[in-house]
Amino acid sequence: MLQLRANSLPHRTVYALVMAALVFVSGGCGSDEQAAAAAIDLSKLDIGNYDAAPRQLGTVKSLEQARIIEAERLGNFVPAPLDIDPRFAHGNPFVATVFTDPKFALGKIMAVDRFAEAAPDFVAGFQSYGRTDADTKGIDLMNAVMIFPDEQKATDAAAALERVDHEASDRNTAVPIPKYPAAHAHWQPDQQSIGSWYATGKFVVYTWIYDYLKVYLEKVDLPPMVALVQQSLDTVVPSIAKFSPTPPDQLMSLQIDMDGMLNRTIARPKEDSWLNPPGAYNGRTALHFVNDPPGTLGDIEKAGADRYATNGVDLYRARDATAAAALQKAIGGLTKRFKSAAAPANLPAADCHEYIGREMMAIRFYCSVAYDRYAAFSASPQLLDAQQRISAEYALLVNTR
Known part of the structure; x- marks a missing residue:
């Protein structure tokens, strides 16, 4: 049996902290969020090269x-x-x-x-x-x-x-x-x-x-x-024992998505460094991808979050719009490790923070937004990229029915 050294974990996984840190941002109540959404002009959002068009992923391709x-x-x-x-x-x-x-x-x-x-x-x-x-x-x-x-x-x-x-x-x-x-x-x-x-x-x-x-x-x-x-x-x-594996001859019939969660997430750029592929899961399965499982468990249970997806952003589906807005606030908030950063242009419903803690490998900028039942979180070394991700994600959530 090989022995794992404390410093032997791979450094190519910086972007995994996007899913793991859960040091995101805050939002408002559900009714305020819906009212603000009605006033947002999606055509004026800066989404960079991200695609906010609805899509259907279908069955596996390989x-x-x-x-x-x-x-x-x-x-x-x-x-x-x-x-x-x-x-x-x-x-x-x-x-x-x-x-x-x-x-x-x-x-x-x-x-x-x-x-x-x-x-x-x-x-x-x-x-x-x-x-x-x-x-x-x-x-x-x-x-x-x-x-x-x-x-x-x-x-x-x-x-x-x-x-x-x-x-x-x-x-x-x-x-x-x-x-x-x-x-x-x-x-x-x-x-x-x-x-x-x-x-x-x-x-x-x-x-x-x-x-x-x-x-x-x-x-x-x-x-x-x-x-x-x-x-x-x-x-x-x-x-x-509760899981039934797919028979080997039926693997190519598997659906990529789960309840439309990946359809509602922007695609991850090829430039991202990551260990785990995009995926859609039950809400509680998010505990495998975070640094603070007890805290996350309390947050998602309170919000009634039954689905979780990770792709170009992290996305939770909550009980309702009010719970989604509360989840956006609960999964982070402004602490001594963060200071406020500029919200994305023309998207006042979103919030952004800058990490100022001591963790050397932590990603610097985080943004979040809530829409309907969904709470979304982006992270990037560059503020503009974090803003563009969350703007594109917001547009995608609005566009996807």
């Missing part, structure tokens, strides 16, 4: 896209670490949550050079990642759920994936998981870390735990790690 959509569908059934143990209250924006290539999602914590050999029938995967401490001074918990065509192939893959990872280091030692005797697991006796591969139905659940503090203190304690693996599986296994 097998790779189908695999991605299947992974996103699975994501609605993968528990967030917060659901497993409330200690895991911090997200991680530097993780490829949706994956078809294990190199980007698992390459830092598992030997993936022989992945294709061990799991040749792998379809797609969705990964959840949580921390007990935001600054890697606590415990990391990761669950990667991988789909296979049938139960036998999942069973075979779990054993083979553990074997090739075990063979990657002569320090790895097999560990039983008493409550799940079919699990294949190992650890390094001088490191407070463990990896477990467990087949259930058509899925393989790879659970990885790393305790930074105990590693730093050069302490090892196996029983708590085994107990946490079991606790994690207790939550993950029954939840993913």
